[in-house]
Amino acid sequence: MRHLDLSLQLIPERAHATLDGLQKLGLGGVSIGLLLLVVSVMSGSTVQAGTGFGLVVFGALAYIVQTRNDGPPGIKNNFIMFSSIMSRGYLAWMAAVFMTGFYIILYFYPQHLKPLVVLVNPLQVWLSGSSAWDANGNMSQWFLYGFIYTVTILVMGVRALIKYRHSRYQILRTLSVMFFQLAFAFTIPNVLAKFNNGLYFEWANIWPLRYYELFPYSVEGLISSGGLGKFMLFWAVFSILILTPVLTYFFGKRWYCSWVCGCGGLAETLGDPFRQNSDKSLRAWKVERWMIHSVLVLVVVTTGLMWANHLYGGEILGTWSGRFSSGYGFLIHSIFAGVIGTGFYPVMGSRVWCRFGCPMAAVLGILQRFFSRFRITTNGGQCISCGNCSTYCEMGIDVRWYAQRGENIVRASCVGCGMCSAVCPRGVLNLENGPMNNRTGFQV
């Protein structure tokens, strides 16, 4: 007797050719563009960098726009599990290495990005009023990063809009993350900086995600920056102490994680093709709870220590104070959120950072679990245990575990992307806000 469990990896020998001419052209453009970008990093040529970037963006758009011809609107996850790039094949590993490499260059060897910085510098000067090079000739790569990040969310946002065009929830949510990235994370902070002596503040990036926002030096910087600076400080405190609990009570953590947040925005757009790679095992859930809450404790302790140290005139930490915050910044923000969180999208799924690392998600999660009207409702006894919901949950929640016993899903990690509801072939799942009592709706 054959061991079916091992043999049942169905891989069609002949992939159904669905690419049209424009899509092939687009993919060609993306490949050549990526190649040119790599070459420009080594050669330092702005022309190569510009051509490469343009080819990637317009090639991707050409490919994406044509996906609207894939038939009537509806869930189309065909061939995802046979795909090398989307199902941890060799292309996925290559992409992971490429993206990780980009983050390593970005954080640790930014000088190699000079051709790209030169390219976007006119936009930076126009938008924010300052150049990427300071008076001493030191280059900053962060405007470039914000620019690439925003363009990526916009281009891949178009992809998500087309793929999920049958669902108004998905359309509005995607438009929301595109808008918040373009307006609140990119344009407004830069324009405000232009008219306020370089005072840079990310409105939608709330402490403790933006961990240094409430550090003593940031707070003092804002206080000394006039009325707008004081308002920014007020906003920073208000957004975590008032706005976050109130909105989370009414809507769950989704109001932030899958509608507003920039990290979430990237996960929902660039990361969407990889959402099925999140680990659904019970073991992963255990690791997740330890890790994410540890990071929260770490950021709270760091902030507290910085303040204690500040109040005692630097006596507690001494020369360690700077090292402590930059240590957190390096380990958690650069390595965890950037290199692993985004670079490993193709291998570990799109929400590695949000799930295992983000301290803001931890706060929102605690609020959502205990003080929120949000839950995913199960429609009676209609679950067929197919597993689409669990498979396409980017947060690695085993949604089916609850759905098949008719229990509502009340989980700290759920970011409310709504994909479980969208892929369910029996209409069993729905994101709802309702009374707090008996949220799980489960009768034993």
Add this chain to the structure above:
Amino acid sequence: MADLVIIGNGVAGTTVARHVRKHSDRDITIISSESRHFYSRPALMYLYMGHMKYDNIKPYEDWFWEKNRLDLMFDYVRHIDTDNKKLTLANTADLHYNQLVLATGSKSNYFGWPGQNLQGVQGLYSLQDLELMEDNTREAREAVVIGGGLIGIEMAEMLLTRGIKVTFLVREDRYWGNVLRREEGELIGRHVAEHHVDLRLATELDAILGDDGGRVRAIRTKSGEEIPCQFVGLTAGVHPNIDLVRDSSIQHGRGIRVNTHLETNVPDVFACGDCAEIIEGDAERGRIEPLWYTGKMQAEALAQTLVGKRTEYDRGIWFNSAKFFDIEYHTYGFVAAEPRDCEETFYWEHPDGKQCMRLVYHRDDGRLIGMNSFGIRYRHRVFERWLAENRTVAYVLTHLNEANFDPEFFKRFEREMVAAYNQTAKTPIQLKRRKVLGIF
């Protein structure tokens, strides 16, 4: 020696085991020759289409069984000796049991069509069928699917993802004509055509034609038309798998005959799920419910009996759901395929033809009998309550917002439905509005 032995690890067998474990400490053994672990049968199509991998369609991680002390045997039962309470297995020594549950499921119907055993002709029920289908469709460019039911339309959807041209033969004059009313059947028919399936209504299979190598090359319809194809899907329903009880003392008709407590004629032998034929009272013929949901509910009732609380299976208010390509379907209560004299019907369809809703109610007092909805999700529990409370069609339409289960921001159609109802109603009704944020 095992205490409780369950043959079959589909949803019925597995649910019996889980619920017995929940309420007792009994030794439980589950035997299957299909797969080592429980998987979701309705999800087979998603494996073929590449939405999921085999691991994804297993509802429980592999450690679950040992942790809950459910012994799994990957083996084939050859014979049941009810006198000595003993099973003969293909690969292991004889197994004695105290109590036995038969949950052997279904088999695909083959109605003796000429050529039904040619290569490239098959049904779709098991994991093995799916592997066969993978093999059979590797070279296929054209396929014919026979039988206008759920498996048929799913097979058509599967084949299309591989770029195979599909002709869909349906005996009735509309899709799923023995379950759906005309309007609903035609709505789905149009949607199927939109996906470029060649839907042939009122067309019957005459013969399947093979080539010299014994492979299918075409089918012939009763009107004499030949349709070339390299694959034929036979999806004209299923029947209970009763092979195992044929030469035993366990009574069987179309299925394994059980009473409403799911007990067979032999003490300590039970059956549930697709394979059971439930006989009420002294009836000659019983009813067979080859559905995921009923399999699960039967198993839950049987598990109570097996832990000492003898419980009758009561399927409650009927419900079912499915998805036809992109259109979801829910039904609550009873909607007969053809209108009956005692009833009236309210039917609304969106001009785009992607949503519709039918309410069937008593002619004399307006009490709801059942509903069909397509392309709009409605709450199971709310309709169940309305049916149990004998609510009228006017009440149901007035409160319809309460039952809507579509995601937030989706276009709502209840207002249009009420307007359509009011056009012919003697007493017009007004839709109760939704609360803002569910509070105000």
